[in-house]
Amino acid sequence: MSIPLPLFIALPLASAFLLPLCGKKFKGFASLAATVVIAVLLVMSILSFGRFDVYIVGRWTIPLGINLVLDGLSALMLATISTVSFTAMLFSNRYMEQYTSKNKYLSLFLLMVTGMNGVVLSGDIFNLFVFLEIASIASYALVGFGCEHEELEAAFKYMTLGTVASMFVLFGVGVVYGNTGSLNMAVISRYVAENGINTGLAFALALFTTGFGLKAALVPFHAWLPDAHPSAPAPISAMLSGVLIKALGIYSLSRVIFNVLGISVQISWVLIALGVLSMVIGVFLAVGQWDFxxxxxxxxxxxxxxxxxxxxxxxxxxxxxxxxAWASLALLGGLFHLMNHAVFKSLLFLTSGSVEMSTGTRQLKELGGLAERLPVTRSTCTIASAAIAGVPPFNGFWSKLILVIAAVQAGLYGLAAVTVLVSIVTLISFLKVQRYVFLGELPENLKSTAEHRGLMACAMILLAILCVFMGALVIYEPFRVVVLDNAVNALSDGFAYAGKVLSAQILTGQ
Amino acid sequence: MLYSLCFLLFMIGLYCVLVKKNMIKIVIGILLMEYAVNLFLVMLGWRKLAEEAVAPIAAGGDLLDKAGTVSQLFVSRAVDPLPQALVLTSIVIGLGSLALMVAICIRIYEKYGTFDITKIRRLKG
Known part of the structure; x- marks a missing residue:
């Protein structure tokens, strides 16, 4: 069965504008409708695994019009986005009762999903920018949703840096257009494959690296993330950390570098440097934090x-x-870790939301001994902590193992050592979370804490099950071929992307 | 040459964002960056000999036959219409983000009573 690609964008976009129409009387209906829309998106994205599809918008063929491309990598991103947004939506049904104007929240949430789906499906760099802005503007508003001192401050900081990032991306789009005369990724890719990269395109690549790096919060550009993500409501933190930085940052960056402008030794060292800096600095800053x-x-x-x-x-x-083969293995590790991180980080943010909702605080020092008061939260949080620290058999272990193997095989022993070291520090900081939140003395004022069950627990359990069983994606061959290998090939094919897209256009007979 | 002036304007905007303490001035800096990029996009479709350039609208004389094939002369003289479409889109996006940004500034002023970002520092660590 073939699903028309624009549906991924049109469905959440239309419902985002229709939901605010059902006023206060139909609030329950609005939440239900939003959940159904996201569930439909989830089913659609799972059905789209293993497909390669090009959609020509308005029958304007490729050098002229806009096109949407679904390949392995897009399918992987779509599935990740839908999974996390589905669980976040389940969680927010109860959690967002604390805030007013839930309809506006739902509509912003759906707009953010629209933007992310658009980014991963777009086959045109200007369109990618437009969808990136849709997702970003919705996320700025959602970070400031609480409208208290901290939320507004974080939203302003996030918005300033986010808009600067978008301007860098738009400048890069302009430079690419000036140098190649096209905005279509396939056409640019063919141009670069034939003529090589010139100074202008190299400048554009630098602009893209800065812009998408800011969106992905890689280390020299990370200042906004530790303020923005904690200030948002918990399901939104799960969405921002779980998928937004990946769809807007990592996906766009790797698509542009691998398929459009081409890889070189220099840019790969830039990526490795960004990666190592983010890993090491991020984890050491995390250990000292007392805010969950x-x-x-x-x-x-x-x-x-x-x-x-x-x-x-x-x-x-x-x-x-x-x-x-080792390149594919490294890509497999990276992309699998992207999926895993989406699952366990959104689960961790949901559990932090559950703790905050039950106790009213998220300072680790004020918590303690909640293991018996919040059993579901406690068990899911333990699973997610084990997964993020890379304890076998949870999903984080497999992706880190693959990364270490790939680094050793490629002869980059230093990088392998850093990977293992960072993993250990991660484990330490999550032991601290377990110790201060769930073990130890129960403070007097938290004696009567009770857990919120129902959909909130449901969402957390769903993600915890995924954490346990996602290792099957690499171990079980048919899953790996359909889900991960397709995505890896989409990137490692490089400029062959252009040929695939252009010939698929001819096949559709338009 | 003119392109580098665009880049200079972009850098002035970035400088303003990074250095200024007043939130409204930061917003103005972001707008400067936006205008620099828009100017750059428009200039991509610009032709050097101004007297030769025509608007990219094919009128009666520019069409060779009823099927709508345009003459080579028109193709060589018309400016590129695509950057103009891009700029329209980017202006609309810019308007949306400007409105949200100013709204956040107003709300912050209501809460903190100041526009000075050095005094708005509850988040740290």
Whole structure:
């Protein structure tokens, strides 16, 4: 069964504008409708695994019009986005009752999903920018949703840096257009494959690296993330850390570098440097935190480092003419870690939301002994902590193992050592979370704490199950071929992307 | 040459964002960056010989036949219309983000009573 690609964008976009129409009387209906829309998106994205599809908008063929491309990498990102947004939506049904105007929240949430789906499906760099802005503007508003002192301050900081990042991206789009005369990724890719990269395109690549790096919060550009992610409501933190920085930052960066402008030794060292800096600095800043959500936010920076490190190592091996098998392995590790991080980090943010909702605080020093009061939260949080620290058999272990193997095989022993070291520090900081939140003395004022069950627990359990069983994606061959290998090939094919898209256009007969 | 002036304007905007303490001035800096990029996009479709350039609207004389094929002369003289479409889109996006940014500034002023970002420092660590 073939699903028309614009549906991924049109469905959440239309419902985002229709939901505010059902006023206060139909509030329950609005939440239900939003959940159904996200569930439909989830089913659609799972059905789209293994497909390669090009959609020509308005029958304007490729050099002229806009096109949407679904390949392995887009399918992987779509599935990740839908999974996390589905669980976040389940969680927010109860959690967002604390805030007013839930309809506006739902509509911003759906707009953010629209933007992210658009970014991963777009086959046109200007369109990518437009969708990136849709997702970003919705996320700025959601970070400031609480309208208290901290939220507004974080929203302003996030918005300033986010808009600067968007301007860098738009400038890069302009430079690419001036140098190649096209905005379509496939056409640019063919141009670069034939003519090589010139000074203008190299400048554009630098602009893209800065812009997308800011969106992905890689270390020299990370200042906004530890403020923005904790200030948002918990389900939104889960969305921001879980998928937004990946779709807007990592996905766009790797798409532009691998498929459009081409890899080189220099850019791969830039990626590796960004990755190592993010991993090390992120994790050491995280250890010293006493705010639950802020600690998690710093870990997002560190874990994004792993993903970029895997992608950078693959680029280095490919551009040095090394064994493509090890390049594929590094990419597999990076992309699998991206999926895993989406699952366990959103789960951690949801559990932090559950703790905050039950106790009214997220300072680690004011908590303690909640293991018996919040059993579901406690068990899911333990699973997620084990996963993020890379304890077998949880999903984080497999992706880190693959990254270490790839680094050793490529002869980058230093990077392998850093990967293991950062993993150990991660484990230490999550032991601290377990110790201060769930073990130890129960403070007097938290004696009567009770857990919120129902959909909130449901969302957390769903993600915890994924944490336990996602290792199957690498171990079980058919899953790996459909889900991960397709995504890896989409990137490692490089300029062959252009040929695939252009010939698919002819096949559709338009 | 003119392109580097665009880049200079972009850098002035970035400097303003990074150095200024007043939130409204930061917003103005972001706008400067936006205008620099928009100017750059418009200039991509610009032709050097101004007297030769025509608007990219094919009128009666520019069409060779009823099927709508345009003459080579028109193609060589018309300015590139695509950057203008890009600029329109980017202006609209810029308007949306400007409105949100100013709204956040107003709310912050209500809460903190100041526009000075050095005094708005509850988040740290």
């Amino acid at each position: 959500k802020r600690l998690l936010a710093y870990h997002s920076i560190s874990q994004m480092g792993y993903v970029i490190l895997g992608i950078g190592m693959a680029a280095l091996i490919l551009s040095n003419g090394g064994n493509p």
